[in-house]
Amino acid sequence: MATTERTDHADAESSPTTHTTTTHATTDDGPDANLMGALSYVLGFVTGIVVYLVEKEDEFVRFHAAQSIAVSAILFGVSIALSVVGTAVSAMFFAGTGAFAVASLLSLLLGLVWLAVSLVGFVLWVYLIVRAYQGTTPRIPVAAGLADRMV
Known part of the structure; x- marks a missing residue:
């Protein structure tokens, strides 16, 4: 019979929104x-x-799964919002010749915002994978609140 030993603690040096969980043993x-x-x-x-859906007992795993769903939903929502703004900029571009300069600048700005969101999303994705594998529970401000309600 396998056992799992878990120690939960909050670091004194960490921010108040960070809760650290460390797993010491694995199950067979x-x-x-x-x-x-x-x-x-x-x-x-x-x-x-x-x-x-598969994990019903381990709150550490369920929290990470719920936070993954929440982070993905937030990034998806931001992508949709940027697409809507991009469509509006494109419509302004084709509306008339006077709007060409404004639409071009807005399009450039929108591209930079899209790039920033993509880079932040990628870095956040790698960070969350690594930290979960290390046994810690980083709490992403909005997503963690949603995840807490799901767990």
Whole structure:
């Protein structure tokens, strides 16, 4: 029979929104919690939903799965909003010749915002995978609140 020992603690040096969880032992009858937590982020909401539905007991894994779903939903919402703004800029571009300069500048700005969101999303994705695998629970401000309600 396998056992899992878990120690929960909050770092004195960490921010008040960060809660750290460390897993000391693994189970023989399945993947360890750190691996499952990290896997919940790999394909965004897809693996988040799968892990969330499969794992019923481990709150560490369920939180990471729920946070994966929430982060993915937020990034998807931002992408939709940027697409709507991009469509509006394109419509302004074709509306008349006087709007060409404004539409060009807005299009450039929108491209830079899109790039920044993509880079932040990628860095956040890698950070969350690594930190979950290390056994910690980083709390992304809006997503963690949504994840807390789901767990």
